[in-house]
Amino acid sequence: MTAVAESITHELLTTPTTVALRPRYEGNNICTWIGFKHVNYLVEEAVLEHFRAAGLASRRLYEEFGLGVDIVAIDTRILNAFHLDDVGIATVRPTVADGSDKLTFAVTIVKDGGETKDVTAKVTVALRKDSYIEPTDDYPADLARFVVDRIATAEPGTEVAVLDNTELGAGRGTSAADDPVLRHLTAGRNSFGWKWRIPYPYCHNNERLQMSGYLRQMEEVVDLFLADRGISIKTLLDDRRWIPVVPHSKIEFLDEALMEEDLYTIYTVEEIFKDFTYRSRMDTYVVRDGRLVQTSTGTITHGYAVIENRRDWKLVPFDQRVLDAFGRVNPA
Known part of the structure; x- marks a missing residue:
């Protein structure tokens, strides 16, 4: 040496x-x-x-x-x-x-x-x-x-059954209610679940999902969650000129997630602050040897801003339509 x-x-x-x-x-x-x-x-x-x-x-x-x-x-x-x-x-x-x-x-x-x-x-x-x-x-x-x-080592969790429902042609994976893992992770919670195959462009060092990949995952799951709740980004943009704004985000690795594993991303609304911002948690999992392994956790805080002109915006309070969309709990 x-x-x-x-x-x-x-x-x-x-x-x-x-x-x-x-x-x-x-x-x-x-x-x-x-x-x-x-x-x-x-x-x-x-x-x-x-x-x-x-x-x-x-x-x-x-x-x-x-x-x-x-x-x-x-x-x-x-x-x-x-x-x-x-x-x-x-x-x-x-x-x-x-x-x-x-x-x-x-x-x-x-x-x-x-x-x-x-x-x-x-x-x-x-x-x-x-x-x-x-x-x-x-x-x-x-x-x-x-x-x-x-990079960290999470203890294996619940034993779960896996359903092969993420064909390559599915593109953005699945949020199907009949997926047994997604159903297990979202039951009784104000959550949205999404499963997809970890793609090569999100990884580095030949095998691992990297932080920028998780940031992309966090942005993507928010987009899918809002669409699932009937208030997609384009919907509110066209109806009201409202856009999501983010004052705070954080992500922490709990274990490694590997290229081409199926990643289960769970987005959970945790708290609404005075009808101006809401905090959600993102948790991600893989299944190894039939057991759940949590690979990351994080939070993101959102508000909505109204576009006043091409340069300026201001924060606006949530209305009942938005509050109702944030409040749905999945059946157990």
Whole structure:
């Protein structure tokens, strides 16, 4: 093994970094506003840039040391809306406690020229030992405390029957009420269940669903939930010029989810705050050896804003139609 200086992590763990970032055009869906998923992408990119600046780019860690950089928890508050072509100045500060085996960071984003924080986030990163191509322990000693053989390990849960109802031609999978796993996970709860096959574009390091994939999953299940409850995004957009807005989201890994496994995503309305925002929980599962394994949990808070013109919107209270849609409980 080539000798590597013991200070290889010094910059990563001690030195804040700053980078200018611009949200991608893909995140511009309504007027010129950028959705929560792409704001989280800015946070993710800022953390990856922090690794690059410290000389530990994700490519180097994987190719030289067999370590995958996995964001395993992200908790983001959006304090002000991002627009198309805004430039955000992102600052990443290491928050790793002495002796901790968790790589944690605090991220703030301020729009270029601004004086107040527009985004704040807390991020946890795991260095996952590659087990797909020639597994090795040949990595610098001071990385060792952050290396994991597996990203968390959830205890197997309820034994369930599985129904093969996600044919490739189904596209977006199924939310069928006769799916035994979805029925088990949603019975008696104010929940929407969705099952589909984990696609290759959502994964990395040859096998695993990555954080950006979970963010896409969270955005997708909200879209399907609203349509299922009769208030699809386009319906309220056309009827009232209402759009969903997200001030807070978070996701945490509980176990690994693998490419081409069936992922069961359960979206549960938990609480409505003063008819202006509602918080929902997203839980995801796979079935292994006939038992449920929970792979992630997270929450997302939504409100509705009315589009006033091409530049401006304002928050509006929920009306009875929307409250009724949020309140349905599935039969046991």
